[in-house]
Amino acid sequence: MDIFLETVSALNDETRMKLLAFLDTHGSLCVCDMQESFGMIQSRLSRHLKILKDGGFLRVDRCGTWAYYSIRSPLDRFRSEALAEIRCLNLDLPPLKKLSQNEGCTL
Amino acid sequence: MDIFLETVSALNDETRMKLLAFLDTHGSLCVCDMQESFGMIQSRLSRHLKILKDGGFLRVDRCGTWAYYSIRSPLDRFRSEALAEIRCLNLDLPPLKKLSQNEGCTL
C-alpha cells in the first residue's frame, strides 16, 4: 500500500506534473537548469525532484556536484499511463534556460 | 490539468483505496453498509465517496433515500491501471456487514 501511495502522492502536485512534462520534453536536466527555467528556488525544486524519484518516476545521474534528473525507463504500466495522461494535458511549460556550462560530463 | 489532478488526488488516500478495493470485491453497496463495515461515521464515508465519484472512479444509483455506489464501468486506461495496482496490494479489508433491509430496489 505504502509504495503505491508514495507513487500516487508523487503525482499529486501541479509543480511535479510540470516537472515530469518538462523532463519528458527535454530529457536529462540538472537541478540548476530547471531552477532557472521554472524560476523556483533550489530547495523547492530539490524537494519535488526527490519526491518524484522516490515515487519511481525519475532516475538521477550524479556527475561531480551536478545531479542530472531524467524520466526512468522503462516505466511500469501505471506510471506509463500517468505520463501519457500528463502528455495529453498540454501543460503550460516555461522555456528551457540552459545555464550550466558543464562540458565535463557525458551522460 | 485540473481534471487529472482531481483523479489523482482521489487516489491519494488510504481510506479511499480501501473503499475502491471493497467496492471492487462486493459490487454495489449503499453508504450505510460501508459505514457499518468500516466502522466509520457517515459524514466521513460520504465525503470520501464523493471524492471518488468526482474523480471518475464511482457511479451512484439513487433509490429513495439510499445511494448505491459501485465502480464505474468501463474505466479509462489510467483508472483501470490504478484499480489493477490496488488489487495487487491485497489490502486488509473489513468483512462486509449488510444491515440494509432494502428489498424495494433492484439495481
Added chain:
DNA sequence: ATAATATATCAAGATTTATTGATTTAATAT
C-alpha cells in the same frame, strides 16, 4: 402530521503537505 432512516453538507479543529530561507556537504576553480 410525526418519527425514523439515509445521505449530504457545513464549520471547527487536527493532521499533512508545500514553501521559504538558512545551513550543510561536496566538488571545482583561483
Added chain:
DNA sequence: ATATTAAATCAATAAATCTTGATATATTAT
C-alpha cells in the same frame, strides 16, 4: 587554503486536506 558553485536537508511558516460533530434535506413508516 579560500572562494565559488551545485545540490540536499532542516526548521518555521503557510496552505491544503482529513476528521468529527452538528445540521439540513429528503424519503419512508406509523
